[in-house]
Amino acid sequence: LAKTTQPVSMDSYEGQEVNITCSHNNIATNDYITWYQQFPSQGPRFIIQGYKTKVTNEVASLFIPADRKSSTLSLPRVSLSDTAVYYCLVGVSGNTPLVFGKGTRLSVIA
């Protein structure tokens, strides 16, 4: 399983763009990169997934460079409600479950 490294915590003011980078140096050819968001007292929820280049949905964008050894989750114009823990997971669909690390705790300040 590809090991991931991401910052423990980040602070941001409302309205700013937040970029959270995840390092995964030993990513395998078939691995996808998936990000989850967890609000306090709730289960994690899927926010975005990608394999290469850029993926965008209504919640976030995911940037993946050509070597795929890292990825960046971008949250545009964050609000207080974006305060949460963000997890980066790397792996494929298959029999081996992906591993959740400790994630990045994002605090949005008014």
Added chain:
Amino acid sequence: NAGVTQTPKFRVLKTGQSMTLLCAQDMNHEYMYWYRQDPGMGLRLIHYSVGEGTTAKGEVPDGYNVSRLKKQNFLLGLESAAPSQTSVYFCASSYGLAVLAKNIQYFGAGTRLSVL
């Protein structure tokens, strides 16, 4: 759409008591998972199942047992609860090997368990 439902939502046990946590999903998912989350920590996988009648150990399986008798249900049992098992337990499910779904996990709301 119910998604993943966990019961109970809260429970307090005394050391040595037993209990079963129930997870039910209505998405026809093949894979199901049980995690525990301690304060300030990420999720740690306890057991998982890749199909009806099959289970496998995760990172922290000791002190827990599971069963997947029906595709839609995944039960987590504590035979003799210990204070170290005080935690929030999350159940999740996913399509598994379905290529299009890329194994995205859907989580329940969690069960908060205190063992005194």
